[in-house]
Amino acid sequence: MKQNSLSKAVLERLPVYLQYLRSLPANAPENISATTIANELGLGEVQVRKDLASVCNLGRPRIGYMVSCLINELEAVLGYNKINDTIIVGAGKLGKALLAYEGFKNYGFNMVSAFDIDESKTGLTETGKNIYPLSELKKRCKEMQIKIGVIAVPAEQAQSVCDLMVESGILAIWNFAPIHLNVPKNILVHNENMATSLVLLSSHLTEQLNERQS
Amino acid sequence: MKQNSLSKAVLERLPVYLQYLRSLPANAPENISATTIANELGLGEVQVRKDLASVCNLGRPRIGYMVSCLINELEAVLGYNKINDTIIVGAGKLGKALLAYEGFKNYGFNMVSAFDIDESKTGLTETGKNIYPLSELKKRCKEMQIKIGVIAVPAEQAQSVCDLMVESGILAIWNFAPIHLNVPKNILVHNENMATSLVLLSSHLTEQLNERQS
DNA sequence: ATTATATCGATAAAGATATACCGATATGCT
DNA sequence: AGCATATCGGTATATCTTTATCGATATAAT
8 A cells, every 4th residue: 555645536446446346256366457457447458557556566467466455455545444424414315315325334434324404304214323403413423523424405505504514523525416515625525416427428428319310 | 609529527517607607696797707607616717718618709808708698508518408318227215316306307307217126116206207117128218219327226236237228229327336337339327436426535534634633 | 088907718838647658577388 | 498478567658637828808997
């Protein structure tokens, strides 16, 4: 593990490698080459090698990388070993889906509980997690030292929820509301922008259909 | 509107501008400057100007851009006027949330119906949309000429669902399963990778906490 | 009318990211 | 043993993206 200042682009691909490596069957060969990974994931082999080199140098010519070591290194660099407790504000369909999703623990995240302004939603979910009134957010975040929050409320309420989160000591926000949030500069906002995702699909589609016509 | 080969980076920011412009109150000034947009969205003003220039050249010095025109141009370039009918495979929490979400129509998308291998889920949702057995996917896609599909099933089933979609004539796939999909090269897969999003949050957090210590 | 200012679009420079190339090395084959 | 081959890591090059700079222009103020 050597990690120093990984670029955003690399940081976004590393989890993909990790996911792929974890998905390999138990009886797969002990070692894997960058070439193989590249083919499987549809990337360039040089890029894979460069990305992996930014994490560790344990590839051997003609042999490749030892899968188990690579997984360990990636987990270490990505911080998947330390558990990050996270809360969700908004217990609608999306909020509940995120709260219930088991897969986050594979990434070192633990969705602790959700908060909603509608107090009738208060209580335990099917999966045994608590939904609390929004009024308790600050108190509970401080208590549990929560540093990560998810915003799953409609756009109109997103900024005020965001402000409340910042006040509660949250440092990183995963925002699902389709709106730009204003935050102090030490707070990170990552926008999960559906519009952005959809545009990529739609513009690909337009290209495809145009090509067929011409 | 001039659109020719917009870069991915630009394509990802355009919806953000559109979203922001639409959110302006009705009594806001008729024109807006790149400087203002940049400040509101936390971007560089030159970047905003360049991005907008890639769509149209209707900014006037000292005046700025006419909001309504800009919205029209952006909608045209992004293809938000043609409605893209879309189906979802997987009617679990996530699938249902996506099916119910009203906001997609703002982006020119219409979530038509969902499909699930579990036939007990078949029927109408609260919002009046149909859930069908997966076995009907191909027939219904062909009938309705669906070109876009959403994968909201567990990783293990994602590849087979994907194959089925391709067979059904779908050209663009929005994949929520944490796995790389193999597809023919004319099919676009956009991965909504939670791991990737989370990594960015988590690595920011690590940096923040390290800074405080030193 | 002249000057000051905000803002534009275009071009140039800088920075980030991806690709190509090459020498080194570990294995398998003759 | 010696050669062919797959694969690595590093350096160099090319491409893509962002940021800086500048002359032009439309309005407002003097």
